[in-house]
Amino acid sequence: MKDGCSPPISLETKPQRKLHHGYKVFVSTWNVGGALPDADLRLDNWLDTRELYDVYVLGFQEAVPLTPLNVIRPTTNPLSRWNYLISAALNRSSSSSSSSSTSSSSSSSGQKIHPVKEGQAEEFFCVASKQMVGILLIVWLRGSLRKDLRHLSISAVGCGAMGFMGNKGAISVSFFLQKKSFCFVCCHLSSGGAAGDEQRRNRDAAKILSRTAFLRRRPRKILDHDRIILLGDLNYRVSLPVPTARSLVAKKEWAMLLQRDQLLAEMSGGILEGWSEGAIRFPPTYKYNPNSDEYYGCVPGSKGDNTRAPAWCDRILWRGKGLTQTRYDRYESKLSDHRPVRAVFVIPVHTDTWRTMPCGSQMRRQTLLSLISSSPSDHNQIRQSEGSVSSVTVYPSPFSNVEL
Template sequence: MPLLDSKPISSLSIVGYHNMGENRKFGQIILPRMTTNKILHHQELHGDQSISDVSGIVDETLGKSPLDRQDTLKYRVFASTWNIGGIAPTDDLDLEDWLDTRANSYDIYVLGFQEIVPLNAVNVLGPSKRCISTKWNSLIGKALNKKKTRDGAQLQHTTTNSSAMESFGQEECFICIRSKQMVGIFTSVWVRSNLRLYIHHLDASCVGSGIMGYLGNKGSVSVRFLLHETSFCVVCCHLASGGKQGDVLLRNFDAADILARTRFHGGGGGNKKLPKKILDHDQVVLLGDLNYRISLEEPETRLLVKAKNWSTLLENDQLVSEFSTGRLFEGFQEGPVTFSPTYKYQPNSDQYYWCFEAARGEKKRAPAWCDRILWRGKGLKQIQYGTCDYKLSDHRPVRAGFIAECRIRGDAEDSIGGFMR
């Protein structure tokens, strides 16, 4: 099932929420497609050429003074978290369904992985194995930059081939602007190539909260960037595991520690001050294997899962409880959870790993919504939240769609579309 039930729309969308109900389809939120090959590169539209470039769309800001025009732009953001369970991807792993590239069009992809390598002593204490994260980036780039011809045949181009970029239209090319790995935690951020000019002050920060309170088997990898004048922070977390009483306090401590210890460079040059901490950013997406469990006995949890009684299970979900008490994640939101628990599955199957099936000496795990996506910030609106059917590991990936409203400079001409403000 596609993440968003809509037709692809533009990689650049001028603001215009006009009398929208909350239940309007995503495809109705943004103005229809505008070709960005020209309007993002300081080129004017002339005569007949304007017909093909704008596809007959008349922008309401044309002819208005700068003070009458909108000073924000909206972009579509795809966010996802996936615990891989230490399983290396195959060379032919197709990620198109996970990234929702066939059904929808996004401008920014923020992707967080956990356990891209097994969490053994060699990997935790030794240097990170970059070859695995490089392979994941290669598969992501392949999926994002795969297009179809009119007859359905697959076409591919790489982000480093300038002639291919010109052939397919630069707005169709995605590039990785930043990726960072700490042991098994890996964050990768991709954008349309025509947005790269407007992205600045990229930075990354890692916090280890695992063994002895600082090793990287648990913790976070965060990436910060500014798009136009709006600051984004993506936080990929892997919090303390365990279903015993009191383990929730360890997860709370890990989360608070990540929010407190994550630091970015604050110097912006001149009088500009950049956000240094996670919560200082305009918009934040916090995702990962947060490991919060269901506070019920395993047999009762199992029966409720079989009955698909999500409401009762969510009433006993530890993360929901932390939200309701206000002990943690103040200011964050989570979309409605309407999907099955994402953990723990038998790999390559739809079957949960029930307690009675555990081998001798193996940990017993009840199903839980361990994998979550939280968000906060003015101008950030979640439009979808769900999972998808990838069975590589004992976790299912969770993904979300957002509309992100970004400020553009008020004291200078922003070159997008040649419009002022």
């Protein structure tokens, strides 16, 4: 019996598996040492905008000074500043055409929405943005991929002062791209270079993995996801006497230093066993003298801390099948005593291509997909990404009404 479609098609149509070209994901972690960015800070080189990627996952630590007042209730909003600068860098090539195309409308949050016309350069927009004291996690997405993103959820776990404050801990974001689940975890673990301090970092990592939970049935925990990337100031040091470590740094003997790297030890039989990391071919990322390329305490005649040696505190790890890392390096910036670390991953995605289906069956399938693509929401824990691809959020400048 016909259902109004022409021509009639068999009801036994099945989906065919097709390999997507692969998403290119840019990931970076940066401990900014409590520094607020100036309005003229350009992030193009850090974000490598000469080659635009599909997804940007950016983690910050110490985005505000970790004073007792800020730990209880941060007095500044670094999120708006960083998002404005990120938007400017990613959308710089098309900002002039977007601003002159049509009149803007205002959203309920006070941000401006500009329609994206056909033929304009593709724009990026923010799909997740969360702050916990000094930890920030920000995710930007290429506009054409918005239709592929579902079930976006955010969870924050503090394990700092008193065991639960947010000066240390992690923010995690979970979502689906096509049919695969992804989790990105931005961490700031306990500091300290004394013997035994690595055990406090191990406990922090264990708390983050066990306490982080997303308000849905599956995947609920970090390790339940198909593909996971962990980034941040993990604070693991080099287990060598400080004079020995500084001598090896002066000789640029990175391989010998890495033989005593605490994080690599934890990835081989410790709390982070099963995680992977790209080959480290760059100098230690911490600790530098202010506005200098010289390591703290390594300048002859300086009054440096005798318990602190250079180390690779800032790292990016991953686990799960199908993740291919094509880049792992550090970026040169004197904004803080850390150097940001960057990685690029290529992630293949299989999509279903459906043959022509009867209208009734197609409508039933679309209804089913719309039902299973919805997810519950909760205050400050869940952010749902659903909607049209035809608009992009434009961040107004937060610098005009604040003192820098």
